[in-house]
Amino acid sequence: MKTKNSRTNIVLVKPAWVASMLLICISISCTKEVSSPESRDTHLKATWSSCDQWATWSNGGYTMYNNIWGSGAGAQCIWANSYSNWGVWANHPNTGGIKSYPNCEKLVNKKLSTIGTLSSSFNCTVPASGAYNTAYDVWSANYTYEIMIWMNWRGGVKPISSQWDASGNPVPTYRNVSVGGHTWNVYQGSNGSNQVISLLRTSNTSSGTVDIKAILNWIKSKGIFGDITVYKVQLGWEITSSSGGLDFRMNSYSVTVQ
Numbered sequence: 347m348k349t350k351n352s353r354t355n356i357v358l359v360k361p362a363w364v365a366s367m368l369l370i371c372i373s374i375s376c377t378k379e380v381s382s383p384e385s386r387d388t389h390l391k392a393t394w395s396s397c398d399q400w401a402t403w404s405n406g407g408y409t410m411y412n413n414i415w416g417s418g419a420g421a422q423c424i425w426a427n428s429y430s431n432w433g434v435w436a437n438h439p440n441t442g443g444i445k446s447y448p449n450c451e452k453l454v455n456k457k458l459s460t461i462g463t464l465s466s467s468f469n470c471t472v473p474a475s476g477a478y479n480t481a482y483d484v485w486s487a488n489y490t491y492e493i494m495i496w497m498n499w500r501g502g503v504k505p506i507s508s509q510w511d512a513s514g515n516p517v518p519t520y521r522n523v524s525v526g527g528h529t530w531n532v533y534q535g536s537n538g539s540n541q542v543i544s545l546l547r548t549s550n551t552s553s554g555t556v557d558i559k560a561i562l563n564w565i566k567s568k569g570i571f572g573d574i575t576v577y578k579v580q581l582g583w584e585i586t587s588s589s590g591g592l593d594f595r596m597n598s599y600s601v602t603v604q
Contacts, residue, residue, distance in 0.1 A: 397422065400414075406428060408450050420438040420588075421591075423508060432596050433594050438586070446585050450599060451579070452579045454578055457575050466482065469597040470597060470599075480497045481581070481582070482581050486574040486577055492537070527535075531547070534546075544559065
């Protein structure tokens with residue numbers, strides 16, 4: 347599964363497209379393919395940008411990560427004007443396996459029972475090709491539990507699951523669960539390091555508000571975990587392939603914790 351954003355070999359780069367593209371040669375592999383003029387212009391105008399594998403930037407109580415953690419990855423550059431306005435250009439090959447999870451993170455560090463409000467709103471623009479999901483990643487303390495909340499996806503990507511049908515499709519533990527403002531199919535499994543509970547929205551959306559506390563309390567009511575400490579909330583894209591270079595944009599995003 348994805349890294350926990352704990353790498354220390356971070357290089358921050360001022361928003362200069364040429365310098366950023368040179369970093370691709372260092373941190374990944376140098377290719378002749380570049381982004382579209384629109385994407386390049388976005389990078390040049392952004393407050394911050396980097397093509398470093400583990401690039402990170404903090405703003406307004408949030409932290410952004412480029413987070414190219416998977417094997418066989420291609421080039422990926424992240425840019426941001428703020429925690430609520432950011433994106434990536436990614437050119438990952440059309441092969442299996444998650445290549446990256448660029449994301450914006452908000453620390454919580456509270457017991458579930460002490461949280462009054464934990465919700466998030468977002469609006470994003472995603473490409474019409476490639477293989478990826480737009481997903482929240484909610485972690486408990488010590489990374490014991492990972493709760494993934496898929497808002498949209500394409501390209502045949504599938505959640506971690508302990509049950510599969512004869513056609514190779516994951517079998518949900520619970521179907522058509524209405525909680526947190528949306529309706530989901532819920533899957534359970536393990537990535538080998540921690541338990542993963544994945545909620546996949548029954549239809550794709552690129553914007554909305556999610557009551558994360560309500561979702562966590564529903565999971566707790568099923569006896570899957572107890573009064574966990576909610577460590578952090580992330581939102582981003584698990585990108586499996588984006589051949590030729592694709593743009594992912596977060597137009598607005600916020601997490602409310604009380």
